[in-house]
Each structure stands twice: as C-alpha cells, then as structure tokens.
Amino acid sequence: MAVTTRTLGRSGIEVSALGMGCWAIGGPWAEGTQPLGWGAVDDDESVRTVRRALDLGVTLFDTADTYGAGHSERILGRALAGRRDEAVIATKWGYTFDEAARQATGEDASPTYLRRAVTGSLRRLGTDRIDLYQLHLADLPVPRAEALIDTCESLVAEGLIRAYGWSTDRPDRAAALGHTAPGATAVQHNLSVLRDAPELLAVCDKYDLASINQGPLGMGLLTGKYTAASTLPRDDVRGLTPGWLEWFRGGRPAPEWLRRVGAVRAALTVDGRTLAQGALGWIWARSGRSIPIPGCRTVAQIEENAAALQWGPLEPDVFVEVERQLAALRTAALRDADRPHWPRPTHPVTHP
Numbered sequence: 447m448a449v450t451t452r453t454l455g456r457s458g459i460e461v462s463a464l465g466m467g468c469w470a471i472g473g474p475w476a477e478g479t480q481p482l483g484w485g486a487v488d489d490d491e492s493v494r495t496v497r498r499a500l501d502l503g504v505t506l507f508d509t510a511d512t513y514g515a516g517h518s519e520r521i522l523g524r525a526l527a528g529r530r531d532e533a534v535i536a537t538k539w540g541y542t543f544d545e546a547a548r549q550a551t552g553e554d555a556s557p558t559y560l561r562r563a564v565t566g567s568l569r570r571l572g573t574d575r576i577d578l579y580q581l582h583l584a585d586l587p588v589p590r591a592e593a594l595i596d597t598c599e600s601l602v603a604e605g606l607i608r609a610y611g612w613s614t615d616r617p618d619r620a621a622a623l624g625h626t627a628p629g630a631t632a633v634q635h636n637l638s639v640l641r642d643a644p645e646l647l648a649v650c651d652k653y654d655l656a657s658i659n660q661g662p663l664g665m666g667l668l669t670g671k672y673t674a675a676s677t678l679p680r681d682d683v684r685g686l687t688p689g690w691l692e693w694f695r696g697g698r699p700a701p702e703w704l705r706r707v708g709a710v711r712a713a714l715t716v717d718g719r720t721l722a723q724g725a726l727g728w729i730w731a732r733s734g735r736s737i738p739i740p741g742c743r744t745v746a747q748i749e750e751n752a753a754a755l756q757w758g759p760l761e762p763d764v765f766v767e768v769e770r771q772l773a774a775l776r777t778a779a780l781r782d783a784d785r786p787h788w789p790r791p792t793h794p795v796t797h798p
Contacts, residue, residue, distance in 0.1 A: 462739070474548060516543065585619075
C-alpha cells in the first residue's frame with residue numbers, strides 16, 4: 447500500500463514520507479587529508495536530481511552547512527529557485543568550516559555562532575526561512591545543548607526557522623530535546639534494516655518527534671551495488687575510511703555488514719521491489735514516524751528511491767521474515783563466537 451506523507455513531529459509540517467539526503471551533492475571537502483565527501487560530483491546533474499525529486503512528490507531535502515563546506519546548500523538553493531514553496535528544507539549547524547579551502551575546521555556550540563550559522567545558511571540556500579534547523583553535534587553534553595534552546599526559540603519567533611531538532615544517535619540527548627525544547631520536532635538518527643534503533647524510536651513516540659533516518663541504505667550497501675571485491679576511490683569518505691564510519695573498512699564493504707545484506711536480500715525483494723526499495727519499505731513498516739533520507743546525486747537514483755513510495759511499507763509477513771533472517775544470523779554469529787577455534791595442523795593430515 448502506497449505511503450506518501452508524514453507529519454514532521456509536533457510541528458504539524460507535512461513532508462513526503464521519503465526525503466532526499468544532500469550530503470553527496472556537496473562534492474569534495476575534507477578534514478586535513480581525510481575526505482569527507484563522496485568524491486567529484488556533477489552540479490548540473492545534482493540540480494536535475496533535486497528537481498526530479500520534486501516532480502516525483504519528494505518534498506523534504508536534508509543538508510548541512512558543512513556538507514561540501516557550504517556547497518551542498520548552494521546547489522540545493524540553486525535547484526529550488528522558483529520552486530521554494532514546494533520544498534521543506536532541513537539543514538544543520540554546529541561544525542565550522544572554511545568554504546574557500548573546502549576544509550572542516552572544528553565545531554562551535556555557542557549561541558553567537560548559532561546566529562551566525564543560520565544567517566550563512568539562509569544566504570547560501572537563497573531563502574528567507576529554514577523549515578527544520580538541526581544541531582549537528584551528536585554528542586554535545588545536554589547542558590550545552592539546552593543553552594541553545596532560547597536562541598532557537600527566538601529564531602522561530604523571528605520567522606527565520608520554523609522548527610528545530612537534533613542529529614544524534616544518543617537516546618539521552620533525544621529525550622532531553624523532547625522534554626525541554628518546546629519548538630523541537632525531530633531527531634535525525636541512523637536507522638536501517640541493518641541497524642535498528644528501538645530506544646530512539648521509543649523517545650520519538652514519547653515526545654511526538656519525527657524520526658528522520660540517515661543511512662537508510664547503509665551508505666550504498668543496500669543498493670546491491672557493492673560486493674566483497676569492491677574498492678571505493680580514495681577521494682570518497684568510504685574509500686579512505688575514517689574510524690567513525692562503520693559500513694566500510696579500509697575502503698571496502700565491511701564483511702559483517704555484507705553478510706547481513708545477504709541474509710535479508712531475498713525477503714526484501716520477494717514481492718518485486720528492488721533491494722533499495724525493500725530496505726525503505728522496512729523502515730516505513732518499522733515506525734509510522736520514520737522518514738528515510740537516502741542520499742542521491744543522480745536522477746536515476748532518486749527515481750528508484752521515489753518509486754518505493756508506491757510500494758509502501760513491507761507487508762507484515764515479509765517484515766516478520768526479515769526479522770527472522772536477522773535473528774538467525776545473530777544466533778549463528780554468537781554460536782561461531784563461542785566455538786573453539788583449534789589451531790591448524792602444521793603437517794599434512796592423512797586418513798585411513
């Protein structure tokens with residue numbers, strides 16, 4: 447059954463049930479020599495992708511000021527020129543960057559920087575308001591985050607932002623946001639068939655927050671494009687893999703994640719969906735608050751993802767089968783971990 451829209455938490459803002467992640471369209475940027483982008487990008491194709499998303503009913507676009515050191519926001523603004531009122535723009539602040547050098551430079555959680563950051567994002571996006579403004583510092587201590595609430599509320603009152611949220615995988619941070627911040631409406635966190643987030647979803651239910659899901663396709667693993675032999679280029683964040691990125695290791699797909707993909711592939715595609723569409727259907731079946739935001743940088747990618755809206759959530763029996771396969775994989779992994787690993791003999795073994 448098709449799924450088309452979701453309500454963005456307690457803000458009442460209606461968005462498409464599928465968003466478009468805009469990290470990749472930021473193009474190259476880095477922290478020192480560590481790439482943080484997804485390699486070279488065709489800006490004209492990025493613009494066509496955003497506009498095609500709108501044509502297909504995708505209205506939520508999620509970016510951050512630091513993606514491409516400002517370039518993602520600029521490209522998104524260019525793509526939405528003349529169509530701004532069709533879109534819901536979500537962006538983030540908290541990390542600092544040098545736009546000219548395309549370098550990440552640190553972080554700033556001060557109210558003063560918050561004001562400066564929102565002004566910069568509005569300018570790059572070419573808009574007079576940001577629909578959802580999200581704190582990007584996932585592990586910021588709660589008292590320091592709470593010190594930003596008054597400024598966020600002022601920005602809402604001034605009409606510069608409509609609502610705000612926090613991009614964090616920490617349930618305690620999400621709960622603090624929901625409990626103390628009247629204008630908060632969303633938590634952005636990792637969620638996929640490969641990586642569930644029951645505690646965060648429970649927080650979203652308790653405080654009426656939208657669950658915006660980054661990594662819904664495992665940074666490409668759930669597209670079926672990558673195998674154990676795949677090697678990512680070194681100008682891609684997945685190629686020169688930083689320690690915080692779990693899906694890839696040493697520029698290759700991590701074997702444990704590929705095993706999980708293999709375990710669920712048949713169930714996710716049993717009714718004719720592509721693997722990516724099945725993975726998105728799992729997220730919609732998992733929670734009525736979920737809004738996956740897979741990254742896209744080509745028209746073909748957004749067309750495949752948007753087609754998942756017509757498939758809708760996985761059927762209950764398919765969802766149960768996916769969970770059964772994952773449970774069996776976990777059981778096998780625990781059994782293998784407990785099994786003695788005898789040393790290999792150093793001489794040939796013969797049998798009578």
